[in-house]
Amino acid sequence: MNVLLIVVAVLYALLAGFVWRFWRHRADDVYPLNRERMVLWPTWVMHTILVWLPMLQDRVLLVGFGHALDLVAWLMMTLYLVGSYRYALKGLQLLLFPLAAMTLLVAVFLPGQPLAYPLQNWPFMVHVSAALLAYGLFGIITLLAILMLVLNHALHQRKMSPMVSFLPPLLSIEKLMFQGIKGGFVLLTVAVISGTFFAEAVFGEPAQLTHKTIFGVISWVIYAVILFKHHTQAWRGKKAAWWVIVAFVALMLAYIGSKFVLEILLHRMG
Numbered sequence: 001m002n003v004l005l006i007v008v009a010v011l012y013a014l015l016a017g018f019v020w021r022f023w024r025h026r027a028d029d030v031y032p033l034n035r036e037r038m039v040l041w042p043t044w045v046m047h048t049i050l051v052w053l054p055m056l057q058d059r060v061l062l063v064g065f066g067h068a069l070d071l072v073a074w075l076m077m078t079l080y081l082v083g084s085y086r087y088a089l090k091g092l093q094l095l096l097f098p099l100a101a102m103t104l105l106v107a108v109f110l111p112g113q114p115l116a117y118p119l120q121n122w123p124f125m126v127h128v129s130a131a132l133l134a135y136g137l138f139g140i141i142t143l144l145a146i147l148m149l150v151l152n153h154a155l156h157q158r159k160m161s162p163m164v165s166f167l168p169p170l171l172s173i174e175k176l177m178f179q180g181i182k183g184g185f186v187l188l189t190v191a192v193i194s195g196t197f198f199a200e201a202v203f204g205e206p207a208q209l210t211h212k213t214i215f216g217v218i219s220w221v222i223y224a225v226i227l228f229k230h231h232t233q234a235w236r237g238k239k240a241a242w243w244v245i246v247a248f249v250a251l252m253l254a255y256i257g258s259k260f261v262l263e264i265l266l267h268r269m270g
Contacts, residue, residue, distance in 0.1 A: 064114025075136025
């Protein structure tokens with residue numbers, strides 16, 4: 001299984017190499033999205049089977065450090081693949097493909113101490129599903145925020161670099177980022193509420209004030225402020241992009257960060 005995951009990581013890395021080479025040498029040409037999909041679809045199918053087949057066979061959800069990373073990478077790739085048919089996402093691959101490759105390699109070599117939860121535990125499944133979907137969506141949004149900052153810097157330099165030619169217009173990226181924040185905020189709200197106020201039904205014990213809870217609430221508050229200021233004060237541009245990145249860092253510290261500390265550094269169950 002690990003060998004096949006490495007194969008998927010290599011395929012994502014090859015796709016990353018293709019996109020970066022195209023950006024460097026042929027940025028003014030029409031990007032061959034169909035050619036990309038010819039490789040990405042079978043790679044995604046293989047990734048899907050490797051992620052979900054063991055869990056569906058045993059009817060459990062594996063939530064160790066490595067499995068969590070693998071699931072988030074799969075969700076981000078799924079969102080990109082489906083979204084590419086509706087939205088102009090050209091340029092996102094520059095960051096997404098190498099990130100997916102590196103994430104899978106980390107998941108293979110640092111699996112952590114996986115816990116298995118039965119799929120029949122619906123309160124827990126609702127909580128985890130909302131949390132993982134929020135992670136995947138906010139991961140894509142954070143990459144868009146980084147692209148915004150890069151493109152904004154290039155435009156301020158007033159140089160027609162390959163990056164400017166390759167990426168969609170700045171306003172299009174920004175609009176897509178705020179649309180994604182709205183959807184991700186709903187999912188994160190479900191995860192925070194279910195994990196805090198209905199903790200006994202979800203985890204079988206009352207809510208505890210852990211750093212996972214604290215960082216989860218902090219990220220929720222930051223995203224809420226971003227949306228509030230965007231609607232009331234037309235908040236946008238570099239400041240909004242930086243706060244999107246800060247919110248995602250807090251979100252990473254809330255779950256995957258805590259798992260890294262517990263399972264990889266302390267060798268305890270996450």
